[in-house]
Amino acid sequence: MTEEIIIAGFGGQGVLSMGKILAYSGAMQDKEVSWMPSYGPEMRGGTANVSVIISDERISSPIISQFDTAIILNQQSLDKFEHSVKPGGVLLYDPNGIIHPPTRTDINIYKVAATEKSAELGMSKVFNMIVLGAFLKVKPVVTEEFIEKGLQKSLPERHHKLIPANLEAVQTGKSLVETVHKL
């Protein structure tokens, strides 16, 4: 199994940390992982993206241009990455602020209204964990048990009290995800 993922959105949405939690969880589950952030000027107040690879084998290139899954959190990122999803792959997006939804018919498309849900819950900080939950429902590349371990490993001790809320958000995401187009 090798899953090549791009997560892209606005800076501040938790794109990089969501990737980090995914990578940590994979590492805890004894997978090979890589996490490659965009660190260019765009991350200083604009779009941010990170590619994460989780694999049973040694990872050749951490730098990839085509993805098994694209997790898209704003319009610019959708425009940029919709066509980088491998045929038969997955595109998961948050419809908030999306004016031109994805149009491809050779991939599986899902949406998760995470922005709306996190606002409704009054917990905007767990937004990215709702998205992560939606992704794990579609592609269970790491199990719940290891998400918890990943959170323990990636969050500083003083934030460990927030882990239950984060895990709950993952569950919320799992039940919130909707199929838009299925091959």
Added chain:
Amino acid sequence: MAKELKLMKGNEAIAEAAIRSGCDGYFGYPITPQSEVMEHLMLEKPWEKTGMVVLQAESEIASINMVYGGAGTGKKVMTSSSSPGISLMQEGLTYLAGAELPCLVVNVVRGGPGLGTIQPSQADYFQATKGGGHGDYQMYVLAPASVQEMYDFVFDAWDIAFKYRTPVMILSDGAIGQVMEKLYVGDYVPRWTDEQIAEKAPWAAFGKPAYRDHNIITSLELDSAKQEAHNHHLQAKYRQMEREDVRFEALDTEDADYLLVAYGSSARIAQKAMQLGKEKGYKIGLLRPITLFPFPTKQIAELASKVKGILSVEMSAGQMVMDVKLAAENKCKVEHFGRYGGIIPTPHEVLEALENQIIKG
């Protein structure tokens, strides 16, 4: 040795390795894409754990001269920077080489020339392997291709630096510096005691004991005959490095029709291109130089007489390809493929270049 699993950026791995390998001092000045080296050191506060000094200097020029001073006392000292900062250090580096001082310099390369871009590049190959500073000197240059190697090579760097009394460079790039991968770290190696320094670096200026004359650290010698003799001595060291300390990794080279030569992050991309090529039925091998100086000339020469062609892949306009061509001695076609200015080639582009420039070309 107990191994602990971590998930770290390449830059953080350099810092972690410095602390755990018994480094005495780090002197640096921040620059993207390597600022996490000093950030991690400042977070870890090694001065409280091992006594290691971490100092943000006022400039890169100050940093490299602090390295000169520290190295002159037989301490394990280092600096890190990225391309424009490393350019500023060139005077210091040639002085370090001339004075035969062991030290570690890390270059996390970004695109140039000039201030350039902050994105990954490998266009500092010439600077690292063909001098950079003035005079006939070489540095021992290690090119890590993973976070684990960023860590491991710091330990290796000390061994080489003190074996040869030479500056060692870890030539990395923005991609390997920024990527986060699994990393296994070992126990802390204690810093050398004064007695150990006296034993391992008897040439150093750590204070004059009664039993010997003054140790003098200098790169100046006005008597040309002595300066030529010193040059012979330096050259003999470089030849010894070529005999004893060349490092490379060969993947599927035994029955390859075509050979990719690439180091650092390009080697990772080339490896993926190799997999894609195999799906198309091509027999492709990869020779990854781990030391850029000394270069795996002999290994490439041997492969050049077996394969139909070689593609050198580097994020530059074509620097390492010169050494590949010298090694191949026209025994087969050698071409370069690269993207530069901070653009990273995709594995598909590399395979396409191999097809167009070598297989069909």
